[in-house]
Amino acid sequence: MSDFDALLHAMSRQTILCVGDLMLDEFVYGDVSRISPEAPAPVIAVQRSETDIGGAGNVARNIAALGARCLFVGLTGDDHAGRILRAELAQESLIESVLARCASYPSIPPPTCCARTGSWPSRLPPRSNRS
Secondary structure, eight states, rough: OOOOHHHHHHHHHHHEEEEEEEEEEEEEEEEEEESSSSOOEEEEEEEEEEEEEEEEEHHHHHHTTTTOOOEEEEESSSSHHHHHHHHHHHTTTTTTEEEEEEETTTOOOOOEEEEEEEEEEEOOOOOOOOO
């Protein structure tokens, strides 16, 4: 057995503490239908969107995917995105999450827009939804 195999096998006996920013990643996919006349910005015809646990929550999921138990400590907003994050983490059997809620903290960053311009995919800067 190689060193990697031994380390991977040993992961199942480990508990790893992960502390960090928890985010709800949102990806919006579509085609650029035109350029806005008001500003030099593409207008995206949205075809689908996806959300997933991001930030340190993604690290916690990677730890669990390797077979280790993860104790995750983080902060969420007391909002819709925070409720989604807490529910998603509760489904992870190897992650024990200790999450503080803060009403003045928004859980979700701006979405990442992935658009196709002609036949070329491009990743556009996220739209801003914070004041």
